[in-house]
Amino acid sequence: MNIPMLLQSPHQHFLKGLLRTPFRRYHFVFHPRPHLSSGIPCAQPLSSPGLHCAKWMLPSNGLPRKLCLQTALEGHTEGLSDKEQRLVDKLYAGLIQGQRACLAEAITLVESTHSRKKELAQVLLQKVLAHHREQEKLNKGKPLAFRVGLSGPPGAGKSTFIEYFGKMLTERGHKLSVLAVDPSSCTSGGSLLGDKTRMTELSRDMKAYIRPSPTRGTLGGVTRTTNEAILLCEGGGYDIILVETVGVGQSEFAVADMVDMFILLLPPAGGDELQGIKRGIVEMADLVAITKSDGDLIVPARRIQAEYVSALKLLRRRSGVWKPKVIRISARSGEGITEMWDKMKEFREVMLVSGELAAKRQKQQKVWMWSLIQENVVEHFRTHPAVREQIPLLEERVLSGGLSPGLAADLLLKAFKSRH
Numbered sequence: 001m002n003i004p005m006l007l008q009s010p011h012q013h014f015l016k017g018l019l020r021t022p023f024r025r026y027h028f029v030f031h032p033r034p035h036l037s038s039g040i041p042c043a044q045p046l047s048s049p050g051l052h053c054a055k056w057m058l059p060s061n062g063l064p065r066k067l068c069l070q071t072a073l074e075g076h077t078e079g080l081s082d083k084e085q086r087l088v089d090k091l092y093a094g095l096i097q098g099q100r101a102c103l104a105e106a107i108t109l110v111e112s113t114h115s116r117k118k119e120l121a122q123v124l125l126q127k128v129l130a131h132h133r134e135q136e137k138l139n140k141g142k143p144l145a146f147r148v149g150l151s152g153p154p155g156a157g158k159s160t161f162i163e164y165f166g167k168m169l170t171e172r173g174h175k176l177s178v179l180a181v182d183p184s185s186c187t188s189g190g191s192l193l194g195d196k197t198r199m200t201e202l203s204r205d206m207k208a209y210i211r212p213s214p215t216r217g218t219l220g221g222v223t224r225t226t227n228e229a230i231l232l233c234e235g236g237g238y239d240i241i242l243v244e245t246v247g248v249g250q251s252e253f254a255v256a257d258m259v260d261m262f263i264l265l266l267p268p269a270g271g272d273e274l275q276g277i278k279r280g281i282v283e284m285a286d287l288v289a290i291t292k293s294d295g296d297l298i299v300p301a302r303r304i305q306a307e308y309v310s311a312l313k314l315l316r317r318r319s320g321v322w323k324p325k326v327i328r329i330s331a332r333s334g335e336g337i338t339e340m341w342d343k344m345k346e347f348r349e350v351m352l353v354s355g356e357l358a359a360k361r362q363k364q365q366k367v368w369m370w371s372l373i374q375e376n377v378v379e380h381f382r383t384h385p386a387v388r389e390q391i392p393l394l395e396e397r398v399l400s401g402g403l404s405p406g407l408a409a410d411l412l413l414k415a416f417k418s419r420h
């Protein structure tokens with residue numbers, strides 16, 4: 001689904017546009033205050049923000065709103081060719097039976113930039129979500145999987161930790177999936193994370209699935225593909241999803257918005273080595289683990305632990321029921337790792353019982369939806385014929401100081417609006 005046209009009203013109060021699903025087009029008017037929108041949110045919430053835009057759709061034929069949503073969803077499946085339908089059915093069946101090859105193929109589908117494949121991916125996701133909802137109902141409404149974000153600077157010991165921790169979890173009967181979000185893959189073509197040689201034993205473990213997640217060059221890309229890969233892994237029966245990032249960029253902020261718990265791994269080094277770590281990332285952590293706490297490194301690890309305990313006291317708490325903790329671990333000696341898992345389970349339990357986990361997941365759905373909208377709208381703006389040819393010229397004039405950025409933006413927006 002994409003939004004090929006979007007207009008802002010002269011009073012800047014509402015957005016109206018044309019929303020195109022793969023097979024139909026709809027007009028919609030969306031106002032920040034729902035009662036002023038042409039479509040109010042439908043009673044049945046959609047779980048995939050990829051289809052959330054449909055909540056505000058008002059078809060030009062004036063169908064009742066619930067029907068309109070239904071029609072849009074049906075539109076997604078009705079138009080599949082036999083071959084496409086067979087592919088979606090095969091992937092879905094294989095995925096929920098836990099076949100890794102089908103999971104891998106399904107993730108490749110959601111990562112595709114090909115527009116038709118993206119549509120097929122949405123059909124598949126919708127089926128997986130319906131299955132997921134059923135399973136969650138059977139689980140008395142409790143989430144089926146624990147989503148954990150794991151970040152740390154290069155060399156912090158992430159892969160050594162995941163190898164040790166992952167083996168421990170699979171031995172305890174869990175199914176673990178590791179999604180490595182690699183911001184470097186889009187700029188350098190190289191891969192810092194997700195390289196299977198980093199976790200040799202775990203990658204041979206049939207209860208673990210390791211997957212690098214290319215970012216398609218944008219933060220929105222991280223959000224879409226990683227969120228959708230999480231859902232597919234959950235559909236495949238993985239009950240612990242680890243999303244790994246290198247803590248030096250922006251992607252961990254996106255990742256923190258898609259997981260239940262965010263963990264920061266820090267090496268026992270101070271000053272310069274931790275310069276790359278952004279303060280904001282520490283603020284997002286529910287748990288900070290100082291790695292390599294063994295041998296000669298125990299003393300510096302204790303020092304860093306004490307520093308972070310004090311630093312965290314000064315930060316604003318993000319949860320009403322959980323105080324971020326700082327622990328020491330060693331993936332070499334195994335020290336602290338069982339205790340770390342206990343803390344993680346404690347976090348999940350506390351968040352679940354208090355209702356904060358459910359609220360957090362709901363909020364994340366909204367963040368996800370808006371980041372998809374933003375990505376699509378900006379892309380549409382940039383490629384719009386009235387704007388595209390003017391961008392290089394105006395950028396040049398802004399760079400040379402001949403035009404203020406504000407005026408340049410106004411001119412582009414004006415050109416964009418005038419063509420609708």
Ligand SMILES: Nc1nc2c(ncn2[C@@H]2O[C@H](COP(=O)(O)OP(=O)(O)OP(=O)(O)O)[C@@H](O)[C@H]2O)c(=O)[nH]1
Binds near residue numbers: 155161246329
């Ligand atoms: N002493 C000790 N060394 C460790 C431990 N964990 C990792 N190391 C060492 O630290 C170095 C970096 O470990 P990695 O696990 O590759 O770190 P990483 O964070 O995955 O690094 P990138 O792949 O660069 O992101 C390696 O030489 C490891 O052997 C530990 O628990 N104790």
